[in-house]
Amino acid sequence: MLDINKIREDFPILKRKVNGQPLVYLDNAATSQTPKQVIDVIVDYYENYNANIHRGVHALSQEATDKYEQARIKIQKHFNAAKTHEMIFTSGTTHSINLVANGFSSLIEKGDEILVSAMEHHSNIVPWQMLCERTGAVLKVIPMNQEGELLMDVYNELLSEKTKLVFCNHVSNALGTINPIKKIIDKAHSVGAAVLIDGAQAAPHIVADVQALDVDFYTCSAHKVCGPTGVGMLYGKEEWLKKLPPYQGGGEMIAEVTFEKTTYADLPHKFEAGTPNICGGIAFGAAIDYMNSIGFDQIAKYEHELLLYATQELLKIEGLKIYGTAKNKTSVISFNIDGIHPYDIGTILDKLGIAVRTGHHCAQPIMDFYKIPGTVRASFSFYNTKGEIDTLVSGVERARKMLV
Structure with a gap:
């Protein structure tokens, strides 16, 4: 007890x-509260080793880099991702979803079909509508019943060789429904479609094993799991992350820059342009530690x-x-x-x-x-x-x- x-x-x-x-x-x-153990980590960062990461040879930069990358490993292990570089730090679930939606703009063609569930948060509806507007893809909806459960028989009927992407929340933020995401993922894969699961509402209650689920993308936000706002993660299978183009350009996400051509950094830095929320990432790791200690x-x-x-x-x-x-x-x-x-x-x-x-x-x-x-x-x-x-x-x- x-x-x-x-x-x-x-x-x-x-x-x-x-x-x-x-x-x-x-x-x-909407937002969980933050325990003293995580607050102390935030204070410790700003009092003792506040510095930019990955680029400095001085002690503070190296210490901050180590702590930040250790947090990435904690999150990788928590979600059981196969590789650390499959965990991308973002500003939260909305950022993660938009990153994927933007990347698929170059992979989706007119007439392709995208499925979303009827119980999605706007963050898992609007980016796909925008993708459809850009590409000519068709958005279809998996309906639900009065109890707030998805109609899986209709989902099966909607799937076809035209289906390229399926998006569903793990848990409904409005109703609390836990969706049968393993069945959704397996059915989508049977027609060759990729799947993104919005795990924002599930993360405080359920540990998602991304390898066991065989999910292509999984997202969550730290502030739902006793962490700070403004930071989250995107898990993506390596094969998919390599296919997607960078979401933003800038520092950190490059390998080499000339005025004629730029080459991009390897994963995960390819998707982490600019100075990240360093303290937030470290505190995210501390929040995962705290939740697991409970x-x-x-x-x-x-x-x-x-x-x-x-x-x-x-x-x-x-x-x-x-x-x-x-x-x-x-x-x-x-x-x-x-x-x-x-x-x-x-x-x-x-x-x-x-x-x-x-x-x-x-x-x-x-x-x-x-x-x-x-x-x-x-x-x-x-x-x-x-x-x-x-x-x-x-x-x-x-x-x-x-x-x-």
Whole structure:
């Protein structure tokens, strides 16, 4: 069993008050909180070895380079990539997806087909729409049902020899659904299509083994896994990363530059133009260490308990409906109350010190599917408690009585 009280001591922000009330932070699907162990790594970098990397012979540069590349190795091992250079540091999942979409502009032709799921974040929709506009490719959508599960039989029908790319999130940010990505990947490969999986929402809950999945590209952001904002990673199979052209030009990504011709650096530096978020990369590695010290199996079990308890208690509230009731889901609950706008509920909860997310969660097609303007989303992490869920339920009931 996790020692939740001891874990909560690692997170200084959980001690603060909001509007005079103890903070109840239930917006983890947007950004997780950062433990002292990661904050200390950030402070240590700026206090003791702040320097640019890969280019300096002096001691600080070498120390920063070593720490940065050690972080890359930690992330490689966590996701079980075969080679360290298959892990590309980016500014986050959105950057990673755009990097791949831009690269495929030279590999996709008019009439080729691209499949995305109906429950994608805008970051895994818009770049592919832009790719289709540039190339004349056709975007097709894998539909979902009322429970928030993908219709796999329709997916099978959509696949054809024209399918070149398939994109799907591992976990829906709006509904919490865990998608059957291994089946999706295997089916796509059977017609010769490449697959990118958006792992932003899965990374805090599930350790993705990219070799076992046989996925072509996998992405995530550090700030979802107790790390800092502004840094993330793209895993890509070496064969694909070699095919894609660089996303940006500049320092670090070159082998040789003349005014007549430039040759590009080897992986991973080919995709890492300019000075990176050095401190962020190092802290990303520290966050992975911290999460693994807690244990992902333990995290998953505890968060599932929180999900079941919160679902049970919230459904006792008159007029409350939960969107996303898939059999396999992470600790996310999106809900509305009949006749009340989600924003109004969120505003009242904020006055009570309860942080939830309201709106369409950058997943407008999902809201259109359910014919709603948005939802209230409560998302739980391993440092949350059942007592905090009780506070949430009381707050929602109070909001209902005020607004009905």
